[in-house]
Amino acid sequence: MSEDVTGRGGGAAGADVIVVGGGVSGLTTAMVLAERGHRVRVWSAAPSSATTSAVAGALWWPYRIEPQDWVGDWSLASLRWYEELAARPRETGVRLVDGMHRGERLAALGPWAGQLDGVVETAEGLRCRLPLIDMPVHLEWLERRVRAAGGSVERRTIASFDEAAAEARTVVNCTGLGARELVPDSGVRPVRGQLVLVENPGIEEWFTEADPASSETTYFFPQPGRLVLGGTAGADDWDTVPDPRTAREIVARCARIRPEIARARVIGHRVGLRPARDAGVRIEAEPLPGGGRLVHNYGHGGAGVTVALGCAEAAAHLVG
Template identity: 65%
Template sequence: MDSGPGIEVTVVGGGVIGLTTAVVLAERGRRVRVWTREPAERTTSAVAGALWWPYRIEPESLVGEWSLESLAVYEELAEHPDETGVRLVEGVHGGTRLDWLGPWASRVPGLRPAHAGEWAAGTALWARLPLIDMSAHLPWLRERLTAAGGIVEEREVTDLAAVDAPVVVNCAGLGARELVPDPAMRPVRGQLVVVENPGITTWLTSVDPASQSPTYVFPQPGRLLLGGTAEEDDWSLTPDPAVAERIVERCAALRPEIAGARVLEHRVGLRPSRHAVRLEREELPGGRVLVHNYGHGGAGVTVAWGCARRAAALAYPAV
């Protein structure tokens, strides 16, 4: 595979992890190219509900720092929501408590137990968190990369070792299962329903980490995202009408005004799940370097900037 003139780094994968990693590298002065099998608008990242929150991702000991680093970036990006797609939105996490979370939670500004009027039944947390419109954020990342001198090419990679660049960063997500190969990579299927927004301005989640039926309501510009599912080892990208009906019913039980909302679209995405994120450096023959940055489960957006900075440091360790 032709490395192209002056290319120092090839990032394999054009979702939120790949694009963010490429931006970090390019803005540190590296000549970066992204090879992606499909445009960002057709990646798993494009389907994400994209509320900042560590969900279905390990190891917990590292995820907190990656998430907090990313939170700081999103708080800055939220100053220009129309450009970046990032907004700070208030909402409630039903069914969780601060003492059930890791040490990172104490460093999230404004995260607190919900008052009785904010959650009708039992334990919940209230917060003002980044909610990212991926239809705007992914193109913005691509434009930021281009502005830093990077390029994006639609090109499928079948052999990481054959990518002709001094440094290769593997951000292939679920594709790493075949590409590495890494049989530890597994899909966790997520289905959601897009409806007209009847006037809801706050987000809501009710998530049991062991359940296949998390419930969430995310207000995005011009629409409302309703979810969802967490079906392990399910590769189907076809929306299930019965599942969609149950999603709407669960969301309407929490916000009754949803019941009559007109359905605009059905979406399915496969979360790239692994027992732990793989973020490590591998030496290739001839002095080349391969950095792995994949397996982010349901929190790719949440940890994108923290993991991108770690990947960049692994690619070019400080002397």
């Protein structure tokens, strides 16, 4: 049973590509394919507002993602696109915002870092002006782009990719954590992220401090109408219920950087499960019974937004 939520009568019929997954990877891939002339349907078990992508703090930065040989190109392709979208922030949800990556050093990053404009290395870390994406707005904008190109977005839960293959010759797998069971791929695992939303006490710049060896991170991102505080990186933790003690610790860590955060009114709590994969991102095609093709685009870890367009273009290349 599916529900066409495109707002267009009959828009779901006659697709040659079905993209399974309605988060940022799925919608960006569907947009690229639809704008290249494919008839595309997106099948998503949940509305975009209920996906992991909607929870993301969404600062552009390659974080917790492999393989390094490809991540740089994917990230830079997405960066240039976001820089263009930032000219229309209310429409696209993308803004360019200044901030600090405390503890980062250019020499410790990949070759991609040499392509960044305006990065200043200080004794404290890296000062940068980077895309910061308001994900609920951006996801809605992506859906509109898909529809404008003739695609559709439907609520549909599947137990097998065969269900999609029965209705389209090409299926694109953008299911994130769902790939663990659907592929199946036991190397897919969650990295739990908990966030606290507070009223912004006047902070205009973002801040991050992350130790890859620790499950605790410290960051805050000024989004429209809220300040997003984080965070955690709990590997193999499937718990989607916010933990009150963890929330207090997040606020305390952020307040050590900006004391006014301690007095900010809490307006919400969020938990998202980053879809990590032991072997890194998988962008690969394989045949389906009956002569169809299954194209994989999953395993983006903590950088699904950062590589969204780059990976979408790579997957679209495999679709043909």
